[in-house]
Amino acid sequence: LDGYQRRKDRSVSLRLLTQEQTSADLMNIDSLLDTFGILYFRADDSPEESVPFEELDSIELDLYDKKKTQSQRLRAVLYKLYKQEGGEGEFKDYYKVKTEKIIEHFKSRLEDE
Numbered sequence: 001l002d003g004y005q006r007r008k009d010r011s012v013s014l015r016l017l018t019q020e021q022t023s024a025d026l027m028n029i030d031s032l033l034d035t036f037g038i039l040y041f042r043a044d045d046s047p048e049e050s051v052p053f054e055e056l057d058s059i060e061l062d063l064y065d066k067k068k069t070q071s072q073r074l075r076a077v078l079y080k081l082y083k084q085e086g087g088e089g090e091f092k093d094y095y096k097v098k099t100e101k102i103i104e105h106f107k108s109r110l111e112d113e
Contacts, residue, residue: 001041014039074099 002015016039021029038056068076075095082094 001043016041 002017004015005013007013038059040051040056042050078095078098079091081098082091
């Protein structure tokens, strides 16, 4: 670990140094730019315990790999659909109609209590 920088969105940028890498290793690293993943770091003076790879593989990454919330994604998709369909009228009205249809669809599937 070479250093870190706090960012205004409360995330942290880490600077890591590696040992010498081959061109193929560098291409692999380069292909991972702007992706989410897991970094497992153990300092030299850490206890010898290590995290099993199965445990690392089981970490749910899709919680962190989306830049938009589900509602933001739905709104963006509905906006594209609105534009494809001609974009007439106000988008807020179109959005309300479409989301109401979605709500009614799932309400109709609920069992009466």
